Amino acid sequence: MAQGRTQVSQDEDQRQSQRETRIADVAKARGVAGGAPAEAVFRLDDVHVHYGTFLALRGVNLEIGRNEITAFIGPSGCGKSTLIRCLNRMNDLIPGARVEGKIDYHGQDLYGDGVDPVEVRRRIGMVFQKPNPFPKSIYENVAFGPKVTGMQPQSMDDLVERSLRDAALWDEVKDKLKQNALSLSGGQQQRLCIARAVAVAPDVILMDEPCSALDPVSTGRIEDLMEQLKRDYTIVIVTHNMQQAARISDRTAFFTAEAAEGTGDRTGLLVEYDRTDSIFTQPADKRTEDYVTGRFG
Amino acid sequence: MTASAAGALAPSRLRRGATRSGLTILVDTAFSVLLFVGTIVGVIALATLIWTIFDNGWVRLMADPVAFLSNYVSRLPARAGIRAALVGSAYLMVLTALFCFPVGVGAAIYLEEFAPRNRVTNFVEANISNLAGVPSVVYGLLGLGIFARFLRLGPSLLAGALTLAVMSLPVIIVAAREAIRAVPDGIRLGAYALGATKWQTVRRQVLPAAMPGTLTGTILALSRAIGETAPLLVIGLPIVIFSLPNDLRDPVSALPLLIFDWTSRPQPAFAEAAAAASIVLLALLLAMNAVAIFLRNRYTIRW
Numbered sequence: 001m002a003q004g005r006t007q008v009s010q011d012e013d014q015r016q017s018q019r020e021t022r023i024a025d026v027a028k029a030r031g032v033a034g035g036a037p038a039e040a041v042f043r044l045d046d047v048h049v050h051y052g053t054f055l056a057l058r059g060v061n062l063e064i065g066r067n068e069i070t071a072f073i074g075p076s077g078c079g080k081s082t083l084i085r086c087l088n089r090m091n092d093l094i095p096g097a098r099v100e101g102k103i104d105y106h107g108q109d110l111y112g113d114g115v116d117p118v119e120v121r122r123r124i125g126m127v128f129q130k131p132n133p134f135p136k137s138i139y140e141n142v143a144f145g146p147k148v149t150g151m152q153p154q155s156m157d158d159l160v161e162r163s164l165r166d167a168a169l170w171d172e173v174k175d176k177l178k179q180n181a182l183s184l185s186g187g188q189q190q191r192l193c194i195a196r197a198v199a200v201a202p203d204v205i206l207m208d209e210p211c212s213a214l215d216p217v218s219t220g221r222i223e224d225l226m227e228q229l230k231r232d233y234t235i236v237i238v239t240h241n242m243q244q245a246a247r248i249s250d251r252t253a254f255f256t257a258e259a260a261e262g263t264g265d266r267t268g269l270l271v272e273y274d275r276t277d278s279i280f281t282q283p284a285d286k287r288t289e290d291y292v293t294g295r296f297g
Numbered sequence: 298m299t300a301s302a303a304g305a306l307a308p309s310r311l312r313r314g315a316t317r318s319g320l321t322i323l324v325d326t327a328f329s330v331l332l333f334v335g336t337i338v339g340v341i342a343l344a345t346l347i348w349t350i351f352d353n354g355w356v357r358l359m360a361d362p363v364a365f366l367s368n369y370v371s372r373l374p375a376r377a378g379i380r381a382a383l384v385g386s387a388y389l390m391v392l393t394a395l396f397c398f399p400v401g402v403g404a405a406i407y408l409e410e411f412a413p414r415n416r417v418t419n420f421v422e423a424n425i426s427n428l429a430g431v432p433s434v435v436y437g438l439l440g441l442g443i444f445a446r447f448l449r450l451g452p453s454l455l456a457g458a459l460t461l462a463v464m465s466l467p468v469i470i471v472a473a474r475e476a477i478r479a480v481p482d483g484i485r486l487g488a489y490a491l492g493a494t495k496w497q498t499v500r501r502q503v504l505p506a507a508m509p510g511t512l513t514g515t516i517l518a519l520s521r522a523i524g525e526t527a528p529l530l531v532i533g534l535p536i537v538i539f540s541l542p543n544d545l546r547d548p549v550s551a552l553p554l555l556i557f558d559w560t561s562r563p564q565p566a567f568a569e570a571a572a573a574a575s576i577v578l579l580a581l582l583l584a585m586n587a588v589a590i591f592l593r594n595r596y597t598i599r600w
Contacts, residue, residue, distance in 0.1 A: 093489060095414070122492030132483030135506050135598045145491035148501065182598070193487070200491055 037065025041204060041234045047101035049082050056082045057268040062253055069235045071245035074255035079268020080238045084206050088124035089117040122149050125197035129209040131189035133181035138173050141181045141192055145200040167195035168225050187218025207237040223248050242292055252279040254288045354572025369539045374566030379574050381538045385549035388542060390523050392458035398515055401469030409477040410499050429467035436464040437531025445532045452533035455545040460528050465518040472514020476507035481600055509596035516589040520582050526553040552578045
């Protein structure tokens with residue numbers, strides 16, 4: 001009995017160390033330059049987010065590099081989804097949400113006077129946790145964005161095809177473009193949502209746990225897809241899956257939540273932000289190390 | 298240890314009455330019988346109603362259906378027909394739908410998507426629900442006071458349709474709000490994230506997705522309106538009339554009015570005619586409900 005347990009725990013240790021080596025290899029192979037991104041799309045300066053009187057996130061400073069994949073990781077309630085929603089002003093839709101500090105997007109204050117959140121969202125697209133195709137045909141799902149944003153492509157059919165190809169979905173749906181999007185599988189629905197986001201030719205694509213509702217095969221497809229999309233777009237992804245962050249991202253931001261003094265409300269904060277290989281192989285902060293090695297969270 | 302585990306599963310423990318007393322079993326059975334009786338009462342009532350109407354009216358209707366549908370009323374029961382009432386009811390229904398559908402859907406969109414969450418909105422919401430429960434005769438008084446008298450429309454097609462529209466409005470608003478609320482937030486967020494404005498989101502995504510539920514509610518409200526007698530009686534729509542309306546200001550009759558009139562006459566032949574007219578009205582109502590059920594089954598989105 002006792003011997004069996006030791007055996008299991010040895011196996012576990014071995015697997016754990018193998019996993020860490022693998023993550024480190026993958027991260028090293030990416031070869032992202034150290035230090036700050038060469039060209040920043042977003043510069044966040046001391047960002048705080050409140051929901052009513054509740055402080056959800058405090059003091060975030062980071063820069064998001066152009067044509068890079070930036071991953072936000074951390075335990076539930078650490079404010080990573082809150083932060084990604086600040087980047088295209090989706091938080092404006094939540095009553096009582098308030099953003100303090102400065103979010104600079106290509107030199108413009110995203111929350112400055114006269115900035116129209118609708119215009120912001122045309123340039124900064126978003127893919128959500130749960131696939132949310134419109135209950136319309138596949139074609140109409142992709143064409144909706146270009147139509148409402150007043151794009152006048154030479155041929156809408158071509159734009160739809162190109163977007164579906166970009167999302168690696170074209171071959172699976174080219175014969176059933178008129179079919180209702182809800183008839184697709186979960187993974188296909190999520191790739192349709194990516195095609196939909198790509199169709200309006202955004203600058204940035206935000207992804208809020210895009211694979212958490214998908215099986216491993218679909219997840220793998222979407223990860224491959226992100227690797228390709230990175231050439232044309234800047235991608236920010238929130239993920240619960242550390243291997244995913246290690247596999248696909250160039251930089252990783254680790255967040256955690258700490259109880260505020262007195263109230264007991266848990267406020268999120270940025271612990272560490274660095275190149276992904278550094279975060280996973282030589283984290284500077286003990287909390288990061290505990291999290292990425294699976295001892296916490 | 299193994300012995301006691303086997304003992305817990307001994308078959309005797311699973312027999313009826315092993316742990317439950319006879320009384321709990323009896324109460325259990327008694328309740329399911331009671332609930333079944335409750336269900337059957339409604340079905341029996343409906344069956345009796347339909348049987349009585351068909352028993353009294355089927356022969357009269359089938360004696361000469363074309364004449365019955367196309368003749369005007371007459372003091373001779375054998376020659377009396379429902380032409381003016383049937384056409385009047387049809388006109389009333391179409392006009393009522395035209396008035397109350399856009400207003401009801403508009404109110405629902407405002408309350409669900411645009412209204413600020415404050416006391417005024419809560420007050421309006423609570424009172425719309427209350428209005429759905431106001432007796433129809435009260436709407437008749439409202440129609441008489443406002444449409445017939447104050448706006449000088451008199452006992453006309455327009456006054457009747459407006460009255461029925463005001464009566465149906467709360468039901469349509471409630472149905473449309475529920476349909477709009479059932480559209481998942483992911484749809485709204487998805488549209489916003491593509492750079493759609495609020496109006497584009499509502500108009501192109503939320504409203505189409507809510508349409509099956511809204512239409513179902515509207516048809517059910519209209520089928521209630523078409524069977525209403527009291528409000529039309531109060532605003533003074535005529536029963537004996539020998540022309541079809543050419544204008545919104547012309548008087549019209551309606552099927553329930555005619556049925557009400559015929560049943561209050563002493564001759565048994567008029568009672569038969571009333572039953573025959575009731576068959577026509579019932580057929581109309583069932584047809585509308587069938588359309589509502591069809592829409593619900595065919596177009597409702599399973600998210």
